[in-house]
Amino acid sequence: MDSSWHGNLPANRKKAIDELVRGQEIAAQLKLVVNRSIGVDESVFAEDLVEKIMNSFNSSLYMLNGGEFDEVASQIPQVGSPCWGGRKSSKDSGESGKGTAELKLKDRRGCYKRRKSSHSRTDDSTTLTDDGHAWRKYGQKVILNAKYPRNYFRCTHKYDQQCQAIKQVQRIQDEPPLYRTTYYGHHTCKNSLKASQFVLDPRDHRDDIDSSILISFNSNGDHASNKPSDSLLASFQTVKQECCHKEDNMNMPSYDPTTQYNNQASSSDYLLSPDDYMSAFDQGDVISGVNSSCTTSSHSLDMDGIMMESADFDDDFGF
DNA sequence: ACGATTTGACCGAA
């Protein structure tokens, strides 16, 4: 209508988005409380409700964002760009070592664009549950005034399928341990979304608004409910402590549990039953996104539905 | 050999 209305629109929209994000975070916290405070059966139901709430927030955010889910993608250099086109791994080049100093100093200006505040989803959890996607860590950063470093992950299929999904994982609390995962972008890799299609309202299928909504086996009537994922977490903490022997700074261990989790176990949190999950794995098909990061090793499904590389976890973590 | 992680350097946004 009038210019004032249009003038206020962006500010109002931003406020609305902020509120929705806040609600989203609160819902995530509620999810944690629900998980801890009620029985398994009720938990499944309650968690489903929480997921629906979160889906509503996601959908609202999507609409407020004008459906521009490619914001992230558009800000990340595409494969065709000069820098990516010429990208070589250290082994591809075969000339690592010598001359790398010069290569290091090669002009990387314009090689990447940094994310601005684009659509994101945060998920706070006391456990390091995975979202069913195959992630690869590409960085870790000490954040000012943060006790723990932030870990950066990209989709394993960033290069082979141009999947632009990324996430950040950071431990944000000591006791109980709390991890915040922030997802940016969405998966475009073809393995990504059997799960989310079930989770999302069919109306939202088009945008794959949030391919990472979790439904964890942890809450799915597992027979280890008396030793929930804390056991896994404890294991991670063990790793952390071990590694801290070589770390002077206890506040920023180079081995963060988030790293171990993403490294060794592309895991769980599928909408399939554990049996289905495993059979899908056997077929090497349905969950190929996960599969791709685990193809070289055998797997087992532990009590919490966490997929692990059996050798490592059995040996190092006492599973 | 190959794929994943580590980590210091580089870069852009604030």
Next chain:
DNA sequence: TTCGGTCAAATCGT
């Protein structure tokens, strides 16, 4: 100038 996100060589693990 500072801070945080990303890159990529070196390194690790299987």
